[in-house]
Amino acid sequence: MDSPLLFPVSLTENTIQVLDETKIPYTCEYITVKTLDDALGVLGQMKTRSLGQVLLFFYCCVLFENSCASDEIAGKFQKTRPTFDFLFLNGLIKRYRASGAPLDKIVSGFITNFDRARKLRATTLAGLLPQEAHILTICNVNGELLYLAEALESSGKHVSYYVCETRPYLQGSRITFWELRKNNLSCYLLCDNQAALLMKKQKVNCVVVGADRATKTGDIINKTGTYALGCLARHFNIPFYALTQYPRDIDVNSIEIEERPPREVFSYIEKWSNGQDAVYPAFDVVPGRLITKSLELPMKQ
Amino acid sequence: MKLETIKNAVLVWGIISHEHIACLKDEDALVIVPEQRPYCVGIHHNLPLLSSHYIPAVYCTDNMIGILFYTKKIKKTFLFCRKGSLRPEGMTGASYAALLSEIHRVPVCILAEGEYDLSGFDRDASTLAGHNFVVDERSKKYIIHSERETIGEEVPGSEV
Numbered sequence: 089m090d091s092p093l094l095f096p097v098s099l100t101e102n103t104i105q106v107l108d109e110t111k112i113p114y115t116c117e118y119i120t121v122k123t124l125d126d127a128l129g130v131l132g133q134m135k136t137r138s139l140g141q142v143l144l145f146f147y148c149c150v151l152f153e154n155s156c157a158s159d160e161i162a163g164k165f166q167k168t169r170p171t172f173d174f175l176f177l178n179g180l181i182k183r184y185r186a187s188g189a190p191l192d193k194i195v196s197g198f199i200t201n202f203d204r205a206r207k208l209r210a211t212t213l214a215g216l217l218p219q220e221a222h223i224l225t226i227c228n229v230n231g232e233l234l235y236l237a238e239a240l241e242s243s244g245k246h247v248s249y250y251v252c253e254t255r256p257y258l259q260g261s262r263i264t265f266w267e268l269r270k271n272n273l274s275c276y277l278l279c280d281n282q283a284a285l286l287m288k289k290q291k292v293n294c295v296v297v298g299a300d301r302a303t304k305t306g307d308i309i310n311k312t313g314t315y316a317l318g319c320l321a322r323h324f325n326i327p328f329y330a331l332t333q334y335p336r337d338i339d340v341n342s343i344e345i346e347e348r349p350p351r352e353v354f355s356y357i358e359k360w361s362n363g364q365d366a367v368y369p370a371f372d373v374v375p376g377r378l379i380t381k382s383l384e385l386p387m388k389q
Numbered sequence: 390m391k392l393e394t395i396k397n398a399v400l401v402w403g404i405i406s407h408e409h410i411a412c413l414k415d416e417d418a419l420v421i422v423p424e425q426r427p428y429c430v431g432i433h434h435n436l437p438l439l440s441s442h443y444i445p446a447v448y449c450t451d452n453m454i455g456i457l458f459y460t461k462k463i464k465k466t467f468l469f470c471r472k473g474s475l476r477p478e479g480m481t482g483a484s485y486a487a488l489l490s491e492i493h494r495v496p497v498c499i500l501a502e503g504e505y506d507l508s509g510f511d512r513d514a515s516t517l518a519g520h521n522f523v524v525d526e527r528s529k530k531y532i533i534h535s536e537r538e539t540i541g542e543e544v545p546g547s548e549v
Binding site for chain 2: 113114226250252253254255256258261262265266269270275276277278279280281282283284285286288312313314315316317319320323345347350353354356357359360361362364365366367368369372373
């Protein structure tokens with residue numbers, strides 16, 4: 089199984105190549121990033137997100153090491169996408185650098201470790217899921233659902249994915265559904281509002297979501313719509329699993345929820361929008377009480 | 390509009406009827422208008438209708454109503470359902486709106502839906518406003534379709 093989403097950003101000599109996730113499923117195009125402003129541009133325009141933004145940050149630290157301190161890069165990334173914790177990633181880099189290792193080696197080591205860890209996590213999660221796993225998911229977790237399908241298959245289990253379309257950017261329809269179908273996995277696409285009906289009809293028996301942020305008390309922040317899935321899953325007694333990394337010892341409600349420009353709510357339907365006002369909270373909070381189990385990324389220190 | 394500016398709001402789901410628009414006006418609140426995929430009734434019917442009656446309204450996608458409940462922005466939900474049905478029957482997503490309301494102890498008011506011809510509307514979750522997001526034609530058969538949802542269990546004692 090393969091997907092360009094597994095590693096959507098790469099570093100080649102003097103440039104960073106960023107998979108333009110807004111063009112999927114029509115084309116797999118890469119944007120060349122040569123400056124920090126280029127990087128902030130692709131980040132702000134949602135050309136990359138999730139793992140892509142982590143890789144972009146790390147590669148910017150490598151590429152611009154001699155011209156810009158990682159503190160400054162982290163500050164600018166944080167301002168562009170305020171919910172994600174780039175300052176924490178910067179802290180990781182600084183901690184590793186204190187050991188005297190070169191930055192490019194630190195980053196390549198991190199990525200290798202990260203991929204190993206998500207495969208391990210997929211195996212752990214596969215052990216928790218039922219023999220016939222009908223998994224509801226939202227947004228996109230950068231190929232980890234492929235690893236999960238492999239792990240389930242290895243243990244003799246069967247999987248079907250039910251993918252919420254994830255308005256307004258449609259990461260579910262455009263990316264996850266495409267990625268799963270491309271790998272010949274059983275999957276279905278639904279409108280976000282059909283989740284309750286599917287649960288009521290017992291079409292799904294578990295929910296698996298990613299997490300942009302996690303706290304030590306078990307709360308997460310993820311793509312808008314995740315909280316509703318958590319509430320509904322609890323109502324129907326369906327287990328809800330969150331894929332988390334680096335939980336922090338903070339109050340989840342102290343984390344800024346990014347609100348994006350209202351015009352983006354009308355993505356793809358601009359011709360009908362007629363200047364109407366909209367709200368666009370890009371993320372929501374899922375309290376730990378709604379989460380059956382958080383599976384933390386088992387990174388080596 | 391920023392979330393923090395929303396102080397007093399009601400949620401609508403379904404096709405708002407002309408006969409009940411006064412109920413919304415009486416609330417003297419901001420009306421949250423979800424998109425209501427796949428038909429996009431929110432933008433085609435509900436927003437223009439509210440606007441023509443000078444009722445303040447704000448648009449959102451369906452998956453955003455969760456955070457609006459979580460942050461206690463919604464004080465009441467108006468579900469517009471088919472008239473005369475034994476149990477209230479709403480449009481796609483009616484269970485989603487009804488259950489989230491019940492879970493957050495937000496009162497649900499069920500009203501008769503308006504008349505609106507949806508026969509020419511796109512009802513395919515893989516397309517939106519002429520854009521096709523599932524380019525592999527063989528994958529088209531894996532799209533979930535639903536039109537009507539019975540919601541009696543979500544809102545006990547409800548009738549249209």
